[in-house]
Amino acid sequence: GVVLVGVANSTPDLLVNLSPVRMEGLTFNIAMANALTIICLSGGAVCFIRPFRMNGHSIFRDLLFLLLIIELVRFFMNDTALAPWIKGAILLSIYPIYLLINIVDLILLRYAIRKLRADIEVLRQSPSSREHDLILTEKIVRLNNLQQDDEIQILESKLYRKRTYNAGFFVTPKPLIHHKEVDVETNRRILHSKANPKNLFLFSEFLQAINPIDSEGWYLSGTCARILQILKAPVTLMLHLVVPLVDYQLVKHGWSKMLNCLQIVLTPFVIFALVETMLVHKYAEWYYVPQFRMAIWSLLVTMPLAIVVFLHSRTDIPPFYHSSYCALTISTVIIFFWICAWEMDALISIIGVVFDLAPSYMSITFNSVSAATADLIAYAHLAKHGYGKMAFGAIIGGSVYSLAVNVGIELVLQKKLNSRGQVVLYGDDGVTIYIFLVITITTTLWWCLTFNFVARRSAGLFMWSLFVLFLVYTTAIELQWVHGFQDKKKKKK
Structure with missing residues (x-):
């Protein structure tokens, strides 16, 4: 989810960021707004659709990496000692480090599984006692939990809507029928x-x-x-x-x-x-x-x-190289998404001009929602078919990729420079987006701990409510009903 799904869903936005339609856009503002929108809308949808148990340390690792990138970019904006391309190279290097940590974590996970299997085999051959049985049971439970994090199962995509325990809209549903694992080889050779x-x-x-x-x-x-x-x-x-x-x-x-x-x-x-x-x-x-x-x-x-x-x-029967067609599928879908996102950005810019709305406001609200719509459909589809853990991991991992790569490339290319020779990444709305994004990250960590890393419907409603609050506040700033954080700072000066 972090590597394949997250990168694939975030690549079209990266391509749009390099297109002429966003030449005047502020990359860090847009990247933070996209991350906030995807986490709140898509993450809320994944939690709302059906419950699943998260991988606790993976969720914490991904969210803390996201917070690290945000704070590092804010530090770079105030630092004038380093050249912009060096800052960009540092940011771009974070994502390979993030992937390397994921790979090392997977290797350690599989090593722990092998070690637990060996320990369980030794304990089963040892004389039984109460303490012995407790240790054996504990190791078996831990092994089952680790195997659930390691296994990648292909499940049937049939949706059993009626066979679900439903006690009300606000109650997390409990599925009564679980998806069966697909027999891949039988489906391949059946005819x-x-x-x-x-x-x-x-x-x-x-x-x-x-x-x-x-x-x-x-x-x-x-x-x-x-x-x-x-x-x-x-x-x-x-x-x-x-x-x-x-x-x-x-x-x-x-x-x-x-x-x-x-x-x-x-x-x-x-x-x-x-x-x-x-x-x-x-x-x-x-x-x-x-x-x-x-x-x-x-x-x-x-x-x-x-x-x-x-x-x-x-x-x-399909040939042995049939799976290589996935490369064509991914490339085609990314190109289609890129073109649609490009045209949608242009259309929303025209709407903003017609209604006399600021381009910065349109980019962090309407553009972000339109960009997140395709991701929302994809992640909701995964969640319905039993891949909630993959979808939620892709949401956070895709946000890490989007922030690190988009802002890193902008710093390397140095297209928008100020009088001090530094790249302009931040606008008047940036502080508002930053505060709401940090609130989203910290509250996600909080409810994950509170619910013992089990996604619940109430968590999804909470994330949606947070995004609605963000839209209401930014709209109030645009209509000059309230002052933004940046406006207050300017008045004090």
Whole structure:
């Protein structure tokens, strides 16, 4: 969660930060506002949806790293002795150190598991006594807890809404049916037979894979849901053609021979075309002019590769390299998110101009909420399917990545300098965001300890309430109903 999910969800915001739409934005303000929004909204949603037990020391480690980065940046803003690029290099080095600590922690965890197993085996062969049995029970319980932190299980994504103990809106629900672990290898080989032709059901499987309307959902849906499926069909068809599917819950893991071979050519072509179009930034009236120079060159590599995969693979079983399609999937999704976030930033800036709202206010409120919406959907989806621990770890880890890398790159590039030759990172709203973010971190540590590291619905409601309070306060400052912290400081001077 900290490494893969957190980095993947935070990368689009990093790319938007480097785009022209944020040339005038203050990076530290935006990064802190994004971290506050994601922790409060997404973290609150994960805690609210279903209970789960956290890894206590991991949560404390991640939150303290986040606090360290915030305080280090504030120290660098007041320090003029170091060059900006040195400060940026120090900040950028924090995230590799953070990853290294996570890796070392995982190694120590697995070492502790092996040691406990050896101790339990020795105790089981020893003469029994009351003290002996207590020690054995304690070690077994500790081993089970450590194994839960170490295991990565692929669970069924079926949602059992009715089989849940529900005592009211404010009561944490207790699930009565738990998700089963998926048998990955059985799903992979379930249709395989050496007697089958290599291209059995090639075209019918392709047409079924690109069908934008789910037949089961269609028959079970009403009129409104069917109309919604029809409206979504063009976008769904495009995504089916471009984004490869690797799902261990499905038969053959979602493998479709013709479609996956086509995606080897089509997906890199689309990625290169979109990136080149956004970087060239050439307009024709109100839309971008598509650029295909780099995309055409990609065909020299992808077309022969697609032919080789088509000749080698079968329709009834995915090849051993099917999981490598995840790289294409992640790249495509990140590019799509980047473009959507870029356009959303531009749209919100226009709305701010129309309603005469300050750009700084729009960037820390509307921009942050729009950027966090996609993350909220992804983390809520993970929480519903039993991956709450992964989702919450990704929320904190992604915030660490976003703050360290965004601010570090801004210091290295030195695009916005003041009269003292220092990079401008902080605005008038920065103190307000900083105070609310520190409150969020400290209160999260507090309720984690209070609830014995078990996420509860009340914790989610508390985090949402904290974010609503932040929005109300920043809006009151923008409308000049109250003074911000920075305004008070200026008046004293």
